Amino acid sequence: MAAADGTLLHFSEPQAAAPRTLSKPRRARERRQAEATKRKYQASSEAPPAKRRSKTSFLPAKKTAKEAQRTFKGKPQKTFSPKKSSAGTSDRNQEQKPCVKTSSLFKNNPEIPELHRPVVKQVQEKVFTSDAFHELDLHPHLISTINTVLKMSSMTSIQKQSIPVLLEGRDALVRSQTGSGKTLAYCIPVVQSLQAVKAKIQRSDGPYALVLVPTRELALQSFDTVQKLLKPFTWIVPGVLMGGEKRKSEKARLRKGINILISTPGRLVDHIKSTGNLHFSRVRWLILDEADRILDLGFEKDITVILNAVNAECQSRQTVLLSATLTEGVTRLAGISLHNPVSISVLDESHDQSNPKGKAVLEVSPPRTSDELDSFAIPESLDQHVTLVPSKLRLVSLAAFILQKCKFEKDQKMIVFFSSCELVEFHYNLFLQTLLSSSGAPAPGQLPSASTRLKFLRLHGNMEQEERTAVFQEFSHSKTGVLLCTDVAARGLDLPQVKWIVQYNAPSSPAEYIHRIGRTARIGCHGSSLLILAPSEAEYVNSLASHKINVSEIKMEDILSVLTRDDCFKGRRWGSQKSRAVGPQEIRERATVLQTVFEDYVHSNERRVSGAKKALQSFIRAYAAYPRELKHVFHVRSLHLGHVAKSFGLRDAPRNLSVSAVTKRKANLKRQPWVTLTWDGQWAGESEEENTEIERD
Numbered sequence: 001m002a003a004a005d006g007t008l009l010h011f012s013e014p015q016a017a018a019p020r021t022l023s024k025p026r027r028a029r030e031r032r033q034a035e036a037t038k039r040k041y042q043a044s045s046e047a048p049p050a051k052r053r054s055k056t057s058f059l060p061a062k063k064t065a066k067e068a069q070r071t072f073k074g075k076p077q078k079t080f081s082p083k084k085s086s087a088g089t090s091d092r093n094q095e096q097k098p099c100v101k102t103s104s105l106f107k108n109n110p111e112i113p114e115l116h117r118p119v120v121k122q123v124q125e126k127v128f129t130s131d132a133f134h135e136l137d138l139h140p141h142l143i144s145t146i147n148t149v150l151k152m153s154s155m156t157s158i159q160k161q162s163i164p165v166l167l168e169g170r171d172a173l174v175r176s177q178t179g180s181g182k183t184l185a186y187c188i189p190v191v192q193s194l195q196a197v198k199a200k201i202q203r204s205d206g207p208y209a210l211v212l213v214p215t216r217e218l219a220l221q222s223f224d225t226v227q228k229l230l231k232p233f234t235w236i237v238p239g240v241l242m243g244g245e246k247r248k249s250e251k252a253r254l255r256k257g258i259n260i261l262i263s264t265p266g267r268l269v270d271h272i273k274s275t276g277n278l279h280f281s282r283v284r285w286l287i288l289d290e291a292d293r294i295l296d297l298g299f300e301k302d303i304t305v306i307l308n309a310v311n312a313e314c315q316s317r318q319t320v321l322l323s324a325t326l327t328e329g330v331t332r333l334a335g336i337s338l339h340n341p342v343s344i345s346v347l348d349e350s351h352d353q354s355n356p357k358g359k360a361v362l363e364v365s366p367p368r369t370s371d372e373l374d375s376f377a378i379p380e381s382l383d384q385h386v387t388l389v390p391s392k393l394r395l396v397s398l399a400a401f402i403l404q405k406c407k408f409e410k411d412q413k414m415i416v417f418f419s420s421c422e423l424v425e426f427h428y429n430l431f432l433q434t435l436l437s438s439s440g441a442p443a444p445g446q447l448p449s450a451s452t453r454l455k456f457l458r459l460h461g462n463m464e465q466e467e468r469t470a471v472f473q474e475f476s477h478s479k480t481g482v483l484l485c486t487d488v489a490a491r492g493l494d495l496p497q498v499k500w501i502v503q504y505n506a507p508s509s510p511a512e513y514i515h516r517i518g519r520t521a522r523i524g525c526h527g528s529s530l531l532i533l534a535p536s537e538a539e540y541v542n543s544l545a546s547h548k549i550n551v552s553e554i555k556m557e558d559i560l561s562v563l564t565r566d567d568c569f570k571g572r573r574w575g576s577q578k579s580r581a582v583g584p585q586e587i588r589e590r591a592t593v594l595q596t597v598f599e600d601y602v603h604s605n606e607r608r609v610s611g612a613k614k615a616l617q618s619f620i621r622a623y624a625a626y627p628r629e630l631k632h633v634f635h636v637r638s639l640h641l642g643h644v645a646k647s648f649g650l651r652d653a654p655r656n657l658s659v660s661a662v663t664k665r666k667a668n669l670k671r672q673p674w675v676t677l678t679w680d681g682q683w684a685g686e687s688e689e690e691n692t693e694i695e696r697d
């Protein structure tokens with residue numbers, strides 16, 4: 001189909017339905033749903049086609065499409081029918097085929113609403129105190145290890161409050177902002193108390209302390225800290241158990257004895273069930289780091305097994321729960337028993353008028369108001385941003401933002417969060433093949449002169465453990481790089497010098513938002529975050545504000561404008577007119593060139609097309625799984641599949657895309673399909689159930 005301006009529109013607006021055989025009631029239901037959807041589109045901001053009423057809006061330009069016929073090299077391209085594009089040909093043949101024109105990125109987009117975000121006062125905490133570790137009653141060797149090995153002298157606020165209380169033997173709920181030093185707040189008391197045990201601890205005694213963390217990388221990180229603190233106390237043996245490692249060697253280490261045992265819940269359950277020699281009779285400490293995550297539905301079964309096993313052998317122990325987003329509700333949910341627990345948190349004077357010096361607050365429960373419990377502290381040095389981007393422009397906007405920060409600015413380290421492993425894989429391969437430079441001739445769809453400064457890494461739960469660990473170490477030690485990841489990297493990881501956090505898919509709860517952005521601006525450093533939302537999702541900003549989270553807007557045009565600094569995206573017309581002023585028209589054209597690069601890559605062979613479809617499917621599945629309280633913002637029926645497909649480099653909306661998301665029902669924990677959707681120009685399918693949650697990693 002040809003547009004008025006000559007662009008070939010392979011990618012479709014709602015199309016004629018493919019023939020289907022349906023039962024009468026199903027047909028009637030679909031008709032009702034189709035009508036409802038139509039009404040919704042008419043009312044929603046995804047309604048086609050409306051221009052943005054912004055001063056700097058990109059005006060529709062007739063010549064844009066012609067420019068889009070060129071590759072990034074500026075050479076004219078022939079076109080071919082997409083029907084011939086892939087079936088039955090080898091990768092090499094496909095890669096030699098000419099490219100198809102890109103349909104207009106800037107037409108038929110929903111209007112971008114003005115963002116009237118309420119300005120709220122964020123909860124803030126004071127990170128550091130002027131008090132030194134040697135003021136605490138700790139073993140002198142422990143103090144000198146903290147000073148010389150960890151190179152720390154003064155305590156953070158949460159450490160100052162927690163360490164003495166934990167040394168008194170109290171159960172505790174410890175809550176303070178991300179990157180404020182909670183790991184040492186529990187590690188120091190554990191080491192201090194165990195080194196003082198009178199009949200010296202023997203390795204063969206087995207665990208005295210059990211530390212549970214939600215991910216393998218966090219297990220490694222916590223193990224590393226404990227190991228450093230134990231340097232002077234060589235008779236106490238730390239150990240880590242985590243999925244992906246060889247069970248046999250873990251069993252052998254358990255047999256020899258581990259005194260401070262750090263583990264992910266799943267792996268510990270494995271060993272409880274299969275390793276005969278794992279005993280908990282000497283356990284004195286049970287620590288749940290990222291406790292709200294560990295006690296939520298995803299880990300519930302495992303935690304029950306662990307608690308039963310520990311309770312069966314040891315009657316009294318000290319339990320400590322820690323998280324930046326800890327609420328007392330989690331303890332009720334999980335049925336974990338705490339004995340007269342103390343709540344430890346750090347609040348700034350702006351939040352608590354009765355506490356003018358911003359001192360930490362110690363409370364014996366019941367603690368704060370529900371409003372306060374719903375609002376989590378955010379590091380003061382963290383600048384949070386949001387940008388509203390129509391679906392079709394999401395991919396080029398993300399790429400432009402990465403280029404802006406990591407190619408044109410020095411020493412930038414960035415983490416980009418996606419909602420599924422498939423999405424990470426897809427974007428990782430795409431960016432690696434298109435945005436990175438290569439020596440020699442560029443591959444089809446590859447930019448010839450992209451900077452070597454760019455480095456992409458990826459981390460998600462479907463990777464082999466060896467590679468996961470290698471990536472974690474590499475990104476940890478690197479000064480630059482872009483880490484594409486799932487929420488597997490959202491909690492607890494302390495990755496130094498990360499400057500930017502990008503959330504390409506919005507998180508499913510304010511707590512996850514806090515943890516994701518908390519990978520930057522740690523321990524007083526400066527950092528920034530960007531949340532990318534579709535126009536129909538603008539309401540999410542209010543949802544964040546209701547949790548006292550403040551974001552400021554960056555305009556999409558400002559993100560895309562970086563492309564004018566990059567000659568890789570030059571159209572032919574602009575190439576010969578160097579002195580020409582940069583305007584919205586040039587930005588549009590360059591964005592179109594970049595989108596063409598992506599589409600050429602995706603359509604260069606059948607395998608890549610199917611990878612893109614798989615990623616799209618996974619995106620929709622994750623979208624369908626937002627919790628009930630966010631359904632008014634993220635509803636799968638407000639997605640325009642054709643537009644979303646474009647952000648996967650697909651020229652056409654896949655027909656009859658069927659998405660089955662899974663849910664765990666609270667009552668019986670059985671996973672059941674809850675929504676099956678098909679797209680025939682409009683969404684049709686089963687209606688959803690409540691309380692849905694998807695396995696994200």
Ligand SMILES: Nc1ncnc2c1ncn2[C@@H]1O[C@H](COP(=O)(O)OP(=O)(O)OP(=O)(O)O)[C@@H](O)[C@H]1O
Binds near residue numbers: 518
């Ligand atoms: N007293 C201190 N002085 C200087 N640096 C510290 C101190 N305590 C901890 N740190 C450093 O601060 C960083 C963040 O600490 P940590 O990872 O324990 O934070 P956290 O509160 O657990 O964060 P999250 O909530 O994200 O898990 C680490 O690099 C740690 O080494």
